[in-house]
Amino acid sequence: MDLLERYLQAVGRHLPWQRQADILAELRANLEAQREEREAELGRPLTQAETEEWIKQLGSPLQMAARYQPQQYLIGPSVFPVYWYVLRLSIFWATIIYTIVNVVLLAVNGVSMTETAAALARIPSVLFITAGWVTLVFAALEVAARQYPQRCAPLLEQAAQWQGEGLPYLDPAEEKGKKPRPYTHAVAEFIFGVLFLAWLLLVPGHPYLLMGPGEYYYASLPYRLSPVWMEFYWAVIALNTVQVVWSAVSLLNGSWQGPRRVQHLVSKALGFVPVILLVTAPNHLLFVLKNPGADEVRYGQTLYTINENTHLGLMVVLAIIAIQLVWETIRAILESSRERAMER
Numbered sequence: 001m002d003l004l005e006r007y008l009q010a011v012g013r014h015l016p017w018q019r020q021a022d023i024l025a026e027l028r029a030n031l032e033a034q035r036e037e038r039e040a041e042l043g044r045p046l047t048q049a050e051t052e053e054w055i056k057q058l059g060s061p062l063q064m065a066a067r068y069q070p071q072q073y074l075i076g077p078s079v080f081p082v083y084w085y086v087l088r089l090s091i092f093w094a095t096i097i098y099t100i101v102n103v104v105l106l107a108v109n110g111v112s113m114t115e116t117a118a119a120l121a122r123i124p125s126v127l128f129i130t131a132g133w134v135t136l137v138f139a140a141l142e143v144a145a146r147q148y149p150q151r152c153a154p155l156l157e158q159a160a161q162w163q164g165e166g167l168p169y170l171d172p173a174e175e176k177g178k179k180p181r182p183y184t185h186a187v188a189e190f191i192f193g194v195l196f197l198a199w200l201l202l203v204p205g206h207p208y209l210l211m212g213p214g215e216y217y218y219a220s221l222p223y224r225l226s227p228v229w230m231e232f233y234w235a236v237i238a239l240n241t242v243q244v245v246w247s248a249v250s251l252l253n254g255s256w257q258g259p260r261r262v263q264h265l266v267s268k269a270l271g272f273v274p275v276i277l278l279v280t281a282p283n284h285l286l287f288v289l290k291n292p293g294a295d296e297v298r299y300g301q302t303l304y305t306i307n308e309n310t311h312l313g314l315m316v317v318l319a320i321i322a323i324q325l326v327w328e329t330i331r332a333i334l335e336s337s338r339e340r341a342m343e344r
Helices: 003-012 020-042 048-057 061-066 080-109 113-121 123-147 149-160 183-202 214-220 228-253 261-270 272-279 292-343
Strands: 223-225 287-289
Touching: 003 020, 003 048, 003 061, 020 048, 080 123, 080 183, 123 183, 183 228, 223 292, 228 261, 228 272, 261 272, 261 292, 272 292, 287 292
Parallel strands: none
Antiparallel strands: 223 287
16 A cells, blocks of 8 residues: 555645645655655665655645645644534534524424424534634634744644554555554644633523523523523533543643543443433422412413433433443443553
8 A cells, every 4th residue: 555645645735626636746756856855865765664654754635735735724724623523513513503402492382393404504603603702713723823923932843743543545445544643633632721711611602502592482481491500501511621620631741642441431330420310300390480489370280290211311321321331331341451462
């Protein structure tokens, strides 16, 4: 398998199609000449390991392609891999959270075609706002990197390090082996964790961030969240704080590339706590009436149904989390046993 051809194919994905063939021909000639010079110095062909190391030194395909494009960008090639990873992660979780919140609101308010269509129509704006905030943060990082290159150099150097991941296989049948986690993913995980935690902390004072226009629907309902939801909220804050701190420590002590079995299992186990708080709410009271005296007769039975159905759904969620935790614990034990056996 020719790693250089795979590298060139990956670079080609980021080149303007009008000049792609010419640029790749020029780049191939230059890189082949570099490889021949190295082989002439050694007096032999490069080994597989030496070829891999040389390819890594060239930089990621995205960074190589950026050299052949106009240097006008909001987010430069050094920061872009982290930005792209965080953006995809943010959009994914924004979609999940928005969907869950609106399903609950529609269930409480009574599902109607008009409200369902309105909720679906708001999805693009929610994703656009999410992408805008992430882009704004990374654009600020890019500006800071240009204004203070000395202070930002360590971060940019680490972000620019490329571990050879992401090269396409010329033979589709070839299996992809396990690669160490790239530094960009570790940094992106930390940045996304900080952004998500900041967003969570803003939600109580700005419910619109969570519910969007659904905030006005919620205000018109005869129901409100019971106090147990505030306990749930602070448990989620604590869980995310632990994860952010853990990610920061991994980056600082250089353990970001190592196995994360313990961290993953601890996070899964701690994930039980917020759900258990809701499941064990007294009398399953997850929602209560805003005016019990005036609305008990009219909405009491509906409120009971909402609480029982929500409780049942949370029990299903708790069971799924438990099954996942047991399965991942067993898998971690088996993998650890396999690694110990291989070391003998």
